[in-house]
Amino acid sequence: MEKYIPYGHQWIDDEDINEVVKVLRGDWITQGGKIEEFEKAVVDYCGAKYGVAVCSGTAGLQAAYLAAGINSGDEVIATPLTFAATANTVVCCGAKPVFADIDENTLNIDPEEIRKKITDRTKAIVSVDFAGHPCEYEEILEIAKQNNLLVIEDACHALGGEYKGKRIGSFADMTILSFHPVKAITTGEGGMVLTNNKELYEKLKRIRHHGIIKRPEKGNWYYEIESPGLNLRITDFQCALGLSQLKKLDKFISRRREIAEMYNNAFQNIKEIIIPKEKDYVKSAWHIYPIQVQGNDRRKVFEHLQEQGIGVQVHYMPVHLHPFYRKRFGYKEGDFPKAEKYYQRAISLPLFPKMSNQDVEYVIQSVEKII
Numbered sequence: 001m002e003k004y005i006p007y008g009h010q011w012i013d014d015e016d017i018n019e020v021v022k023v024l025r026g027d028w029i030t031q032g033g034k035i036e037e038f039e040k041a042v043v044d045y046c047g048a049k050y051g052v053a054v055c056s057g058t059a060g061l062q063a064a065y066l067a068a069g070i071n072s073g074d075e076v077i078a079t080p081l082t083f084a085a086t087a088n089t090v091v092c093c094g095a096k097p098v099f100a101d102i103d104e105n106t107l108n109i110d111p112e113e114i115r116k117k118i119t120d121r122t123k124a125i126v127s128v129d130f131a132g133h134p135c136e137y138e139e140i141l142e143i144a145k146q147n148n149l150l151v152i153e154d155a156c157h158a159l160g161g162e163y164k165g166k167r168i169g170s171f172a173d174m175t176i177l178s179f180h181p182v183k184a185i186t187t188g189e190g191g192m193v194l195t196n197n198k199e200l201y202e203k204l205k206r207i208r209h210h211g212i213i214k215r216p217e218k219g220n221w222y223y224e225i226e227s228p229g230l231n232l233r234i235t236d237f238q239c240a241l242g243l244s245q246l247k248k249l250d251k252f253i254s255r256r257r258e259i260a261e262m263y264n265n266a267f268q269n270i271k272e273i274i275i276p277k278e279k280d281y282v283k284s285a286w287h288i289y290p291i292q293v294q295g296n297d298r299r300k301v302f303e304h305l306q307e308q309g310i311g312v313q314v315h316y317m318p319v320h321l322h323p324f325y326r327k328r329f330g331y332k333e334g335d336f337p338k339a340e341k342y343y344q345r346a347i348s349l350p351l352f353p354k355m356s357n358q359d360v361e362y363v364i365q366s367v368e369k370i371i
Helices: 014-024 033-046 057-067 085-092 111-117 137-147 198-208 236-246 249-267 298-307 323-329 337-345 357-370
Strands: 050-054 075-078 096-099 122-128 150-154 174-178 191-195 212-214 223-225 289-293 346-349
Touching: 014 236, 033 050, 033 191, 033 236, 050 057, 050 198, 057 085, 057 150, 057 174, 057 191, 057 198, 075 085, 085 096, 085 122, 096 323, 111 137, 122 137, 137 150, 191 198, 249 289, 249 357, 289 337, 298 346, 298 357, 337 346
Parallel strands: 075 096, 075 122, 122 150, 150 174
Antiparallel strands: 050 191, 174 191, 212 223, 289 346
């Protein structure tokens, strides 16, 4: 195989590398000043008040659920169409993920389905901006207000996206970002929780660092743990990379949108392909480009594209269909028909800023040929 195009890939340049090397040559490679500097830069970009950088998006979800006080017996409403981390971290808190089906157009959680799932045990709504397309936040926030629920936004796909003219990151009680290599910007592994709530911010900082509270009035060495925490810390050299990457985020998003437009133009009149939609009042970050194939064997299409050196993926098998969730919570096929129908037809095509136009055209031609 001469050519291989992965579904996603980081774009690291000499400027990024130099910024990391500067930190590695300094005194602080963790728990130093670069972490707060990165937090402030992301907060300023997103329009939030506070940010707590952590070691992964999954760690951010776990910290957010712990800060929200989600515990045994609680229920958290989420979409089944997400990476398992969204629900796994709920289970790790002892709570139950209660799934609500998707809107077929946006592939995001359907607010009307959320309303049907609320019980006296519901503690929070977790909205997932699938593929980078923001959820219906006006409606979701209104539902949360009416029912005294927290909104936790899993925006791991959506940094750089916008909803009704505002950047993602300031709508929910807490917003989680991911800086994995296939995301909008990368720190290698890494994540962040954004919030406008000072009390949640202080909780998140404690959770990130073992639950430690310093008590300097009792001595510079003295600390106490009033509630348990974890080591969810990120390093300074990762944050140096993040700061350098953040300067290019708008360029990265612009290129992602160009590639998505090329795909849209190529596939919009092919009846065997359903292209992803973008509402006119949002700006998708286009983390992935998921098509749905009709009238074809999805597996054959998938394997043919792989044989052509195209690193397609499927995002995602709905969480409720995984063996653990079937056994633990009794979920089964048919529970969420819209998410399941999407999954049966879904293929994510390569989409990342460093793709050349020639790469995009090769993907388009390969898809057209097999379809």
